[in-house]
Amino acid sequence: MKHLRLSLLVLLLSGISLSTIAQGDRYTSAMQPHIHTVYTVDTVPSLQNAVNAFERIGAAEKTRWEPHYYAAFGCVMMMNHEQDKLQKDRYLDQAEKALAQATALVPQESEVVALEGFIYMMRLSIDPAARGQKYAALASQTFGRAVALNPENPRALALQAQMQYGMAQFFGSPTTEACATARAAMEKFATFRAVSPLAPQWGQSLAEKLQGACKE
Amino acid sequence: MRLFYTVLLLITLSSALAQTRLTGRVTDRQGNGIPLANVILADTYDGATTDNAGMFAFETFETGTQKLVIRFVGYKDFEQAVILGGKPLVIQATLEEAINELDAVEITAGSFMASDESRRTVLKAIDIATTAGATADIAGALNTLPGTQKVGESGRLFVRGGDGNETKTFIDGMLVLDAYGPAAPNTPSRGRFLPFMFKGTSFSTGGYSAEYGQALSSALVLDSRDKAEMTRTDIGLLSVGGDVAHTQAWERGSIAGKLQYTNIRPYFGLINQEIDWKTPPASWEGVGAFRHQVGKTGMVKVYGNMSRTDFSLYQHDIDNPASRVAYALQNDYRYINGFYKDVLSERWTVRGGAAYTYQRNDAHTGTTATLETEEGIHAKTVFEGTLTDKIELKTGAEVLQRHYRQDIRTADMPTGVRAFDETCAAVFAEADVYTSNRFVTRAGVRGEYNTLTDKTSVDPRVSMAYKTGKVGQVSLAYGIFRQTANNTWVRLQSDLEAEKAEHYILNYQRITGGRTLRVETYYKRYRDLVKYTGTADEPILLNNTGHGYAQGVELFWRDNETVRGVDYWVSYSYLDTRRNYLNYPASSMPAFASRHNASLVVKYFIEPLKSQVGTTYSYTSGRPYDNPNQASFNNGRTPYYSDLSLNWSYLPKPYLIVYLSCTNVLGRDNIFGYTYSDTPGTDGLYNSRPVRQAAPRFLFVGIFLTLSKDRLVNQLPTL
Numbered sequence: 063m064k065h066l067r068l069s070l071l072v073l074l075l076s077g078i079s080l081s082t083i084a085q086g087d088r089y090t091s092a093m094q095p096h097i098h099t100v101y102t103v104d105t106v107p108s109l110q111n112a113v114n115a116f117e118r119i120g121a122a123e124k125t126r127w128e129p130h131y132y133a134a135f136g137c138v139m140m141m142n143h144e145q146d147k148l149q150k151d152r153y154l155d156q157a158e159k160a161l162a163q164a165t166a167l168v169p170q171e172s173e174v175v176a177l178e179g180f181i182y183m184m185r186l187s188i189d190p191a192a193r194g195q196k197y198a199a200l201a202s203q204t205f206g207r208a209v210a211l212n213p214e215n216p217r218a219l220a221l222q223a224q225m226q227y228g229m230a231q232f233f234g235s236p237t238t239e240a241c242a243t244a245r246a247a248m249e250k251f252a253t254f255r256a257v258s259p260l261a262p263q264w265g266q267s268l269a270e271k272l273q274g275a276c277k278e
Numbered sequence: 279m280r281l282f283y284t285v286l287l288l289i290t291l292s293s294a295l296a297q298t299r300l301t302g303r304v305t306d307r308q309g310n311g312i313p314l315a316n317v318i319l320a321d322t323y324d325g326a327t328t329d330n331a332g333m334f335a336f337e338t339f340e341t342g343t344q345k346l347v348i349r350f351v352g353y354k355d356f357e358q359a360v361i362l363g364g365k366p367l368v369i370q371a372t373l374e375e376a377i378n379e380l381d382a383v384e385i386t387a388g389s390f391m392a393s394d395e396s397r398r399t400v401l402k403a404i405d406i407a408t409t410a411g412a413t414a415d416i417a418g419a420l421n422t423l424p425g426t427q428k429v430g431e432s433g434r435l436f437v438r439g440g441d442g443n444e445t446k447t448f449i450d451g452m453l454v455l456d457a458y459g460p461a462a463p464n465t466p467s468r469g470r471f472l473p474f475m476f477k478g479t480s481f482s483t484g485g486y487s488a489e490y491g492q493a494l495s496s497a498l499v500l501d502s503r504d505k506a507e508m509t510r511t512d513i514g515l516l517s518v519g520g521d522v523a524h525t526q527a528w529e530r531g532s533i534a535g536k537l538q539y540t541n542i543r544p545y546f547g548l549i550n551q552e553i554d555w556k557t558p559p560a561s562w563e564g565v566g567a568f569r570h571q572v573g574k575t576g577m578v579k580v581y582g583n584m585s586r587t588d589f590s591l592y593q594h595d596i597d598n599p600a601s602r603v604a605y606a607l608q609n610d611y612r613y614i615n616g617f618y619k620d621v622l623s624e625r626w627t628v629r630g631g632a633a634y635t636y637q638r639n640d641a642h643t644g645t646t647a648t649l650e651t652e653e654g655i656h657a658k659t660v661f662e663g664t665l666t667d668k669i670e671l672k673t674g675a676e677v678l679q680r681h682y683r684q685d686i687r688t689a690d691m692p693t694g695v696r697a698f699d700e701t702c703a704a705v706f707a708e709a710d711v712y713t714s715n716r717f718v719t720r721a722g723v724r725g726e727y728n729t730l731t732d733k734t735s736v737d738p739r740v741s742m743a744y745k746t747g748k749v750g751q752v753s754l755a756y757g758i759f760r761q762t763a764n765n766t767w768v769r770l771q772s773d774l775e776a777e778k779a780e781h782y783i784l785n786y787q788r789i790t791g792g793r794t795l796r797v798e799t800y801y802k803r804y805r806d807l808v809k810y811t812g813t814a815d816e817p818i819l820l821n822n823t824g825h826g827y828a829q830g831v832e833l834f835w836r837d838n839e840t841v842r843g844v845d846y847w848v849s850y851s852y853l854d855t856r857r858n859y860l861n862y863p864a865s866s867m868p869a870f871a872s873r874h875n876a877s878l879v880v881k882y883f884i885e886p887l888k889s890q891v892g893t894t895y896s897y898t899s900g901r902p903y904d905n906p907n908q909a910s911f912n913n914g915r916t917p918y919y920s921d922l923s924l925n926w927s928y929l930p931k932p933y934l935i936v937y938l939s940c941t942n943v944l945g946r947d948n949i950f951g952y953t954y955s956d957t958p959g960t961d962g963l964y965n966s967r968p969v970r971q972a973a974p975r976f977l978f979v980g981i982f983l984t985l986s987k988d989r990l991v992n993q994l995p996t997l
Contacts, residue, residue, distance in 0.1 A: 092323050107314060111327040114316035117349075118325045121318065147791070156351060191845075191883070192402035199507050233932045234888060 092119055093128060093260050100136040101264060109140045113160075120163065127171065128260045130164035133157075134177055135262075138184060150188050157181050172212030173262050179204030180221055201225055216254050217265040219247035223272050241276035244269050297337040298362040302369030304332045304348055312373060315350035319360075338362060348373065352381060354667075377667055377712045383745040385720055387753035387785040387798070388485035390423055393478035393501075400794050400836065406473040409879055410892035411923025411941050413978060416469045416479065417458075420498070421896070422877040424798065424832035424849040425483035428898040429870045430919055431950040431969055433466030434458055436870050437483050438802055439828025439855030440495030440779075443764055447471075447498045448490060450579060450617040452633035453678060455654045457498075459561075460587050460609035460639065462553060464950070465972045470583065470611065475567070476500045484781040484800055485755025488706040488722030488739045489660065489674065494761040494779045495802075502581060502617075505569040506532035510986035517979040518542050523565075531570035538563045552970045554592040556604060561587035576620035579631075584612045593643075596955040596967045603644045612636040622661075630659035630674075647687045652765070654680040665709075672722075673707040682765055696769035700762060701729040708739070716745040728762065730772050735760060750788040757781050763808045767820055775822040778805045792839030794847075802828045807859035814861070826857030826865070846880040866912040867902045869951055872919075874899040890927045896920065903951040906964045919948045937980040945974045 092115075099112040113136035120129030137157035144150045158181055164174045179201050186197035202225055208218035226240035247269040256263060300319075304312045311332025318325040319338055326336040341362050346369065348356040353373035360367055392401035405419065412418030417435045421428055427436045434442030447457035449471065461467035473479075478501040482490075490497040505527065512523040523536035541560040563585035570578045590606035612635070619629035632655065639650040660674035683697040708722030722739040739757035746752055760776040768774055785798040807824025810817035830853040838845035853873055858865040874897070881892045900915035908914065925939035942948075948971050954964040 088323075107327075110314040114314075114318075114325070114327045115323075117316055118318050119323050122321050122323055152351065189402075192404050195404075196507070203507065229932060232888075233929060235931060 089119070089123060089126065090259055093132070097132055097260065100132055100139055104139075104143070106140050106143050109136050109143075112136050113140070113156075117160070120160075125167065127164040127167040127174065130160045130167070131174060131177060131262070134161035134164065134181070135264075138177075138181060141184060147188050151185070154181055154184055154188075170211055172208045172215040172218055175204060175211055176208035176215060176218040176221055177262075179208060179218075179225075183221065183225060198225075198229065202229075214250055214254065216247050216250035216269065217262060219243055219250055220265045220269040220272070223247055224268060227272055227275070237276060240272070244272035244276060248273055296364030297339055298341075298364055299335065299337050299366040300346070300360070300369060301335040301366065302333070302371060304328050304334065304350070304356075304371045304373060306353070306373055306375065312350050312353070315348055315353075315373070318347040318349065320345040320347050352376060352378060375715055377715055381715045382712060383716055383718050383743045383751055385718065385741045385743045385753050385755070386751065386787045386796075387741055387743070387755035387783040388425075388483050388781070388800070390420075390425075390481045390483070391478070392481070400789075400796070400834070401479075406476075406479055408881060408890065408892060408925075408927070409894060410881075410925040410939065411894040411896065411921060413468075413939060413941070413976070414473055416471065416473050416498070416500075418468075419473070420479075420481050422847070422849060422879050422894060423481065424796070424834050424851045424875075425496075426851070427853060427870065427872050427875050428896055428919060429901075429950070430898075430921075430948055430971065431464045431466060432870070433461065433468060435496060435498065437496035438800065438830065439826075439853055439857075439868075439871050440802075441868075441870060444493065444495035444761065444779075445498060446490070446493035446496070446761075447500065449500050449581065449615055449633070450502055450631060451489070451499070451629065451658060451660065452615050452617070452631055453492065453654070453656045454613065454633070455635035455652060455680070456611075456637055459585070459611075460607060462559070462589060462591055462607075462972075463593075463605075464969045465553065470585070470613070471500065472565075475502055475581075477503045484802065485739070485741055485757050485783045487672075487720075488708045488724040488737070488757075489672065491676075491704050491706075491724055491726060491759075492678065492702065492761050494759050494777060494804075502567070502579060503569075504577065504579075505530075505571065506534060508986055510984055512536075513983045513985070515981045516540075517977070518545050531568070533569075534565075534567045536563075536565040538565075546973075553972050554594065554602070556590040556592060556606070557588070559587055559589035561585055572618075572620070574621075576618070579617040580615070581617075582612070582614035584610075586610050590642075596953065596965050597957075597959065604642070606642045608640045610636075610638040610640075625665075626661060626663040628659065628661050630657075632657040645689045649685045649687075650683070652680065652682045654678065668712045670710040671707070672709075673705075675705045676703070678702045678704075682769060684769055698730070698768050698772040700768075700772075702762070703727045718743050726760070728776065730762060730768065731775060733775075735776070749790045750786065753783075753785040753787070755781065755783040755785075763822075766814075767808045767810075767817070770817065771820045774808060774820060775806045777807050777822070777824075779803065780805070792837060794834070794836040796832075796834040798832045798834075800828075800830060800832075804828075804857065804859075807857065809859050810861055812861065817861070824857065824859030824862075826855065826859060828853060828855035828871075830854060843883045843885070844880065845882075846878065848879075849875075849877050851875045863911050869902050869904070869912065872898045872901045888929045892925045894921075894923045896923075901951065905952070905966075906954050906958075914952065916949050916951055919950070920944075920946055921948070933984045933986070935980075935982045937978075937982065939978045941976045942971070942974055947971075947974065 096112040096115045099108055113133045116129040116133035134157040137153045141150050141153035161178055168174055182197050182201035182204055186193050186201060205218055205222035205225055209222060223240050223243035226243055227237055230237040230240050251266045251269060304315045306312055313328055313330045313332060315328045317334045322340055324336060324338040326334040328334045343359055343361050346358050346360045348371045350373060354376045356371045356373050391399040392406055393399045406416055407414055409419040409422055417433060420435060425438055429436050432442055435445040436442050437445055447454040457469055458467040459470050480499040482497045486497045506525045507527060509527045510525050514521040519540040521536060521538035525532060525534040539562055542558045546555060546558040565583040568580040572578055588608040590604060592602040593605050595601040615633040617631035621627050635654045637652045641648045656678045658674060658676035662672045664670050680700045686694040704724060704726040706724040711719045720741045724737045727734045737758040741755035743751055743753040759779045762776050763774045780803045783800045787796045804826040806822040809824035810820045812818040830851060832851045834849045836847035853871060855867060855871050856865045857868050876897045878895045883890050898919040900918050902912040903914040903916060904912045905914040921942045922944050923941045924943055928936040950969045952966040952968050954966045958964050
C-alpha cells in the first residue's frame with residue numbers, strides 16, 4: 063500500500079485553468095481568489111490564510127457548502143506539506159471537521175462525498191500498514207458512493223481510479239479495472255461543465271497521469 | 279443653512295462609508311505570538327490571518343457593535359465585542375490553551391496501548407496479530423513486551439512477579455472469568471479471543487484505573503470493534519482445521535458469525551510429541567457478534583462465543599514409566615457480553631453492560647471423575663463526564679456474582695463436593711485534573727463489598743504525568759489492588775481474605791516520529807497471600823499470612839523509521855521477586871518467576887514478493903524449581919529458555935493470503951522445570967522428570983480467502 067504514498071497531490075493541481083466566468087455576486091467574488099490560492103499556492107501560510115477566509119465566509123453564509131468544501135480541501139493541501147505524522151493527522155482532523163459542515167448542508171453532493179473519500183485515502187497514506195484494512199475499504203466505498211450519486215463527476219472517478227490502481231499495483235493484479243475507470247474519468251472531464259463558477263475543477267491531471275501509466 | 283446641511287450630510291455620509299481599521303496582536307499566555315490564527319468579524323466576510331509575530335490588521339465597512347472572534351487550533355476561541363465607528367481599534371488578544379486529546383499529556387505508567395484510533399500509541403492493533411511466535415494469540419504477542427515473564431508451559435500472562443491468575447481480561451469493560459482455553463498439563467493454553475476482534479488493546483502491568491477490580495497484577499482491557507463496514511465472507515483452511523465466517527453489514531449495524539473446527543490429531547500423527555496422547559485436542563467453536571447504532575449516538579454490541587474441546591492423554595509414573603494413568607478432559611465454555619454506550623448530553627456519556635461466563639470441566643483421571651463448573655455474571659454502568667474543560671470524571675458501579683462447584687467421584691467413595699458463591703459489589707470514581715496540556719493528575723478510589731469475607735474495602739489509586747518537553751514525559755502511579763484468593767483455596771475455605779498488592783511505578787517515555795523509548799521501574803508489595811501447611815492437594819490451616827514483593831526495571835525500544843520497510847522492537851525486563859506464600863518454608867523466588875526476560879521482534883515488508891516476514895527472538899533466564907534432594911527450598915535453576923520464531927505472510931491477491939509460521943526453528947530443547955516423584959527411591963533420592971515443550975516446534979500453514987464486493991480486503995489483520 064506504499065504505492066498510495068501520494069505525491070499525486072501535486073498532480074491534482076497542475077493544469078487547472080480557472081474558468082474566469084464573469085464576476086457575479088459578492089459571495090462569488092469573495093470566494094474566487096481564495097479558491098485560486100488553494101489550487102495554485104503551495105505554502106502553508108498562504109493556504110491557511112485561504113482556509114481562514116473560507117471559514118469566515120462559511121460562517122457568514124449559512125446555506126453555502128462551497129466555503130466548507132474548499133476549507134477542507136485547503137487543509138488536505140496543507141497536510142501535504144507536513145512531515146510529522148501527528149501533524150498530518152491534525153490537518154486531516156481539521157479537514158474532516160470543515161467537510162462535515164458541507165455534508166450537513168448537502169449530504170447528497172457527489173463532490174463533497176468524493177472529497178470525504180480523498181481524506182480517507184490521505185489517512186491511509188500516513189500509515190498504510192496499520193490503517194490499510196480500515197481506510198482502504200472506507201475510501202473505496204466512499205468513492206463508489208460519490209460516483210453513484212453523480213456518475214458524471216470526473217473527480218469521483220479519477221480518485222476511484224487512483225485507489226483501484228494503487229491496490230492493483232500493490233497486489234500485482236491487472237490494472238484493467240483501474241484503467242477503465244481512469245478512461246471514464248477522462249471522458250467526463252472532457253464533457254464536464256461547471257454548474258457554477260465555484261464548482262470544483264481539480265483532478266484532471268490525476269486522470270491523465272493514470273491514463274498515461276495505463277498505456278505504458 | 280444650506281452649507282450646514284451640506285456639511286452635515288457629508289459628515290453622515292463619510293461616517294457611513296468610513297472604514298474601521300482593526301489591528302492587534304494574538305499571543306498565548308506566555309506572550310508568544312500565535313501565527314496563522316483566524317481573526318473573524320463574526321457573521322461577516324471580514325477578518326484576517328495573523329502573521330509570524332501574531333500581528334493582524336484589516337479594514338471593515340461594518341458599523342455598530344460587532345463580535346470579534348479569534349480562533350486557532352489547540353486554543354479556546356477568543357471573543358470580544360467591538361464598536362465600529364471609523365476610529366481605528368487596537369486589539370490585544372491572549373488565547374487560552376484548550377486541553378485536547380492530541381496535545382495533552384497521557385498517563386503511561388504501567389500501561390501499553392495498542393490502538394489504531396489513538397495515534398500516539400506504542401503499538402497498533404495489527405501488531406498484536408502479526409508478531410511471529412505469537413500465532414495470533416493476544417497473550418503471545420503481549421509476552422514480547424516488558425513487564426511480562428515468559429512461562430512457556432502455561433501460555434498465560436505472568437506480570438511482574440505475579441502469577442498467571444493475577445492478570446484479568448476485560449472486554450468492553452466486562453470481566454471475562456477465564457480468558458484462556460483448556461490445555462493439557464504443562465502445555466501452553468491459548469487465549470479464547472482472537473486479536474482481530476479488537477480495535478484497541480490496553481495492557482496494563484500495574485497502576486491501572488479504579489474501574490478495574492479483582493486483579494492483583496495486571497489488567498488486559500480489550501475494546502471490541504464497532505460496526506463492520508462491509509459484507510464479506512472469510513474462509514480459512516488451516517493445517518490444524520478450518521473456519522468460515524460471514525459478516526453482513528448494513529447502514530446502521532452489522533452481524534457476524536464464525537464457526538471454527540480445530541483438530542490437531544493429524545498434525546500430531548506426523549510430528550513426534552513429548553506427550554503420550556490418547557486423543558490429541560480437538561475443538562468446535564462458534565462466535566457471533568452483533569453491532570447496531572441506536573439513535574444518533576448510541577451503540578449496542580453483543581458478542582458471544584461457545585466452544586467444546588476434548589482430549590485425553592496418558593500420564594506416566596516417574597519412578598516406573600511403564601505404569602500409566604489415563605487423563606481425559608472435556609471443556610464446555612460459553613461467554614456472552616452485551617454492551618451499550620450513548621451520549622447523554624454535551625458533557626456526559628454512559629456505557630455499561632452485562633457479561634455471563636459459563637465453564638464446565640469434566641475430567642477423568644484413572645477411576646476418579648472431577649466435574650468442575652463455574653458461572654459468573656458481571657454487570658456494570660459507568661458515567662463519564664467533562665466537568666470543566668480541565669476536569670474529567672469517571673464514576674460507576676458494578677456487581678460480580680460467581681458460583682463455583684466441584685464434584686469429585688471416586689469408585690466406592692461418597693461424592694465430594696466443594697462449592698462457594700461470591701458476590702462482589704463495587705463503586706468507583708476517578709477524576710483526571712489537567713493543570714495544563716503538560717500536567718495531569720488522576721485520583722481515584724474504589725470501594726468494594728464482598729460476601730465471602732463480609733467486608734468492605736476502600737482502595738486508592740493515584741497517577742500523574744508531566745510532559746518534560748515536546749516528545750518526552752514522566753508518569754507516576756500508585757495504587758492498592760485486591761483479588762479474591764484462587765478458586766483452589768476458596769473452595770476449601772470460603773472466608774479467606776482477599777489477597778492484596780500495592781504498586782509504585784515510575785515511567786519515562788519519549789516518542790519521536792517512528793521511534794519510541796520507554797523506561798519503567800516499579801516496586802510491588804504483596805500482602806495477605808494464601809498460606810498453608812501440608813501439600814497442595816491436602817492443605818492444612820489455610821490462612822492469609824503470606825507476603826512478598828517484586829521490583830524491577832524495564833526497557834522498551836521500538837523503531838520503524840531508521841531502516842525502510844523494517845519495524846522492530848526490543849524489550850528487556852529485570853525482575854527481583856520473593857514470596858513467602860502457599861506452603862513455602864521460607865521466602866523464595868517462585869517457580870514462575872525469572873530474573874531476565876528479553877525479546878526482539880522484527881517485521882519486514884518485502885514489496886516485490888508481496889510478503890511480510892516476521893521474526894521473534896525471546897530469552898528467559900533460568901527459573902527456580904524445588905529439588906527435594908537438596909536441603910534448601912526452590913534452589914534449583916532450569917537452563918535458560920530461548921525461542922526463535924518465524925512467520926511469513928504472502929498476499930498473491932488482494933483477497934488471498936498464504937500464511938506460514940514456525941516456532942522454535944532452532945529446535946532448542948527448552949526445559950521449564952522438573953517434577954519429582956512423591957516418595958524417595960531405595961537410595962533415598964527422589965527421581966525427577968523434566969517438564970519439556972510438547973514438541974520442539976509448532977509448524978502452522980493456513981490459506982485465507984476473503985469474498986467481498988470490493989475484493990480489496992483480506993484477513994491479514996486476523997492473522
